[in-house]
Amino acid sequence: MEIGRDMAIVVSGGASGLGAAVARAFAQAGARVGIFDLDEEGGKALAAEIGGAFAPVDVADPVSVAAGFRALRAAHGQERVMVNCAGIGPAAKTVSKGVAHDALLFEKVIHVNLLGSFNCASQAAAGMVAAEPLGADGARGVIVNTASVAAYEGQVGQVAYAASKGGIVGMTLPMARDLARDGVRVVTIAPGLFRTPLLEGLPQEVQDSLGAQVPFPSRLGEAGEFAALVRHIVENPMLNGEVIRLDGAIRMAPR
Secondary structure, eight states, X not given: OOOSTTOEEEEETTTSHHHHHHHHHHHHTTOEEEXXXXXXXXXXXXXXXXXXXXXXXXXXXXXXXXXXXXHHHHHHOSOSEEXXXXXXXXXXXXXXXXXXXXXXXXXXXXXXIIIHHHHHHHHHHHHHHTSOOSXXXXXXEEEEEEOOTHHXXXXXXXXXXXXXHHHHHHHHHXXXXXXXXXXXXXXXXXXXXXXXXXXXXXXXXXXXXXXXXXXXXXSOBOXXXXXXXXXXXXXXXXXXXXXXXXXXXXXXXXX
């Protein structure tokens, strides 16, 4: 699909990190950008910077998601691209010092990462399938989810995070098949080690050590590289039902 003023995009988790990079990239390409986030200050600031719109949304709550879509559609019209970047990643082992993993923490990670992605994707899809096709091939929209290489090589302490991201990987193909006849594509990106606010909070020597684990290029990924892949997915109509690793060929060790 062609990116321009006729395209509206919604980015969850768009106030910072990978989501903010996607929001900026699509705004620079001329799209009307809407941001979902719990960080109202950051979300409003970025929306003002890029000439977009912001809605405070808890992606784990389908009612909050629905309200967010109503607000952004009133501002920009029906979104044709939904990019799911909202997520959390607390570390906890299955058993630590004889104590079982906090079930409520596990549930929260699943709710935010997996159910949050599903809530945004399914509600965006409902709007897309009701919209007019954009071209001769019947395209109506694109949904891009964010998984992680942890879906395949979850490390020690990532049992909840890996399970949530594995769920995103698992729903990609059936969701693409569900929506195929309506011209809505679904693709997931599984990033490796990227320079996000979480990693930027670590000491520089730790960041350098993590980057050195990547075969090539031996560094942390940049958020702009993630955003570039999102743009390519939107523009390439044959990308559908796939999970793309964006990781410099890294395969994560247990620790």
